[in-house]
Amino acid sequence: MKFSEVEEATWSELSPYFDTCLIPYTGLSGKESPVEATEALARLRDFMDLVEMPFKGRIITYPAVQYGQGEDLSLLQEICRNVKVAGFAYVIVMSADIELIQCQVEDCDLLLSQRVLNEETGGAGIAGRIKDKIQEMWQRGNKMEM
Numbered sequence: 001m002k003f004s005e006v007e008e009a010t011w012s013e014l015s016p017y018f019d020t021c022l023i024p025y026t027g028l029s030g031k032e033s034p035v036e037a038t039e040a041l042a043r044l045r046d047f048m049d050l051v052e053m054p055f056k057g058r059i060i061t062y063p064a065v066q067y068g069q070g071e072d073l074s075l076l077q078e079i080c081r082n083v084k085v086a087g088f089a090y091v092i093v094m095s096a097d098i099e100l101i102q103c104q105v106e107d108c109d110l111l112l113s114q115r116v117l118n119e120e121t122g123g124a125g126i127a128g129r130i131k132d133k134i135q136e137m138w139q140r141g142n143k144m145e146m
Helices: 007-019 032-053 076-083 115-121 128-141
Strands: 021-027 059-061 066-067 090-095 111-114
Touching: 021 032, 021 076, 032 059, 032 090, 032 128, 066 076, 076 090, 090 115, 090 128, 111 115, 111 128, 115 128
Parallel strands: 021 059, 021 066, 021 090, 090 111
Antiparallel strands: none
């Protein structure tokens, strides 16, 4: 569910069921042409579908962090920390184009990078692998990296 789909009147009733926040990370530099920026956003959207659709009743997608290519991730780290303070038990960061490592975003419980997953799986079975990683995160509560 997207953050913009939540109605104020129903959030207090629904919030106990949504314990996981998904933060998309686009990784734009500002040097992209409009076409390149559109393509990057489309890749991220399609990648996010692998989480949003199967876990619609438990995960809320927050607005994307659009800029930054992995050099300074202090803003992303702060956002992860803040959504936990706001009540989310788990934070997932997803990026289609940028490879992130756990030590860069310590308050994130699961990092999902499409590039990394493609390299590891050859592009096959990514949806199942993501599903397994999310369920493991929930069962163990451990910080994980993908």
